[in-house]
Amino acid sequence: MENLTDKPIDVFISRKSVDAKNARILYKYLVQRGLNVFVSDITLAKKGNSDYTDEINKALEETTHMIVVSSSPDNLNSKWVKSEWTVFINRKRSGGTAGNVLTVTSQNVKIKDLPLSLRHYEVVPFNIKNFPIIYNYVRQPNEPACVAPEIAYPAPNDSKVLRGILIAMVFSLIPLIFRHYTQPLNVLVYLTEKPQMNLSPHYPKFDTGELSLSTSKGIWKQEARTGKPTLFKHVVMPLFKCNVKLDLNSKYWKLERDSSNLSDELNLKIVPNDRLATISGSVQTSQGLELDSVKILIEGDTLLETNGSGQFRIILPYKLQRESYRLVFRRKGYRSVTTDYYPVSGRIDIIMSPETNQRENMGI
Known part of the structure; x- marks a missing residue:
């Protein structure tokens, strides 16, 4: 539902420009419930009137209720915001309106930090779940109340701060990740027969063979012997790819798997290669x-x-x-x-x- 600019104003939303996003969200909620809401950047754009000061003053004289949206105590005390809620409170005290004053705050604002004049009125954390509470304070007398939580939900954490922290953490980790995945690795490989194969006692034992590791960065080959680990020096992996291809060139034996995740120690199983089958x-x-x-x-x-x-x-x-x-x-x-x-x-x-x-x- 569009704002009804030809009707008396039910709610005036005061906010500093940095809080415009939250103010718009609340504005849409109240307008959808049939209230005529004034918020400067939206209402003045619809009126198309260049004399913004007169329109704001007219709205302050006309509005029934005042909602102040703020994410910091400093914003509440900024020149225009303080002027708006001061005008409305003086009007209320002089009997010009019986409407309510609400301060809708983010998690960064504590009640003790509010200006003394606003502390005496309702303070509601900015949380979409609390919007029915706000509506019930500013609804028209002939409209039924919304079902609202008995206790207001806290305002969510400041997503900008969290985003900033996460971005800083990611950027600090990038050099470490790059170093980890590009640094050459010494790999020790152990070969053992796969257990429970039920081999013939006459099947030839593994003695020696050429073992190779390969990535897109190169191929590394070493002779593998019975009972001795095989050492590959300076194996280089592509960035963010930990899989290495494996091959055993032996007369009667092969690797059970032809690839593995790379680490500094690999334990590989060998099985008959079917040449004697x-x-x-x-x-x-x-x-x-x-x-x-x-x-x-x-x-x-x-x-x-x-x-x-x-x-x-x-x-x-x-x-x-x-x-x-x-x-x-x-x-x-x-x-x-x-x-x-x-x-x-x-x-x-x-x-x-x-x-x-x-x-x-x-x-x-």
Whole structure:
């Protein structure tokens, strides 16, 4: 609802320019409830009258109530603000109005700091939750009172002061943060086998490998050995990024994870790299005939067969993996073949020969 400038003024809001924001917030609240409110920067702009002094004096003579908004005792005693509330109080004392005088203050203003004349009237902390209290003091007699808190809420902390403190703290921390994230770091890395993997007792132990750390600033490499920590000197991280890429180049082992948050000490788990997990190959005759249904016995207890193309492949779990395997190939009508297989060599191709009976061997 717009301010009703053609009606008698219900409330005059006095404030210094630094308190204009709070005054406008209160102004809008009261106007929305049907009151005709005078606040100089808004009301005079609507009137478009250049004789501001006459308009202010007229409003002071006409208004029923006076609200003084202030964030400091000094503002209450400033020339124009003091003049306005003094005029209204003198008018009230002389019987010119039966209206109320309210001082609406921020947290920085204590009652004991108010001018003596204002202390005798109502003082309400500036808090939106207290606006119904203010309205009830200045409402028109024929309007019902608002539901208001029995005890006024305190004014909130001065957000400008808090903002200033926070900004100062942030700026003071920036050099420390920059130094922390750009200073080279010495990193000590410990490698241990991941527990409860149920490894085969024949799986080769980790002995040595090339361990590398990398960031967008560079790559650092060191030889890692069993039972000894690996030291990386002067590792440089990008600003505000704490993640480092990791890699272990080892014959049978790899890192469980390929990245980690960087710190001066890293404890990394290693696991088998699957180079010993796969057994694959083919079986055929010397004439190149692919043999299906060839039974393959691995270390005397694991059995598989070739498919219709004479191919075979199996991926073994950790508990069966080892550096080499004894394989036995059997098929009815063919001589069995026993061989040692090394997975790191890749696929194995087996040639099986037909069995010959004794009469053939004797040339009969």
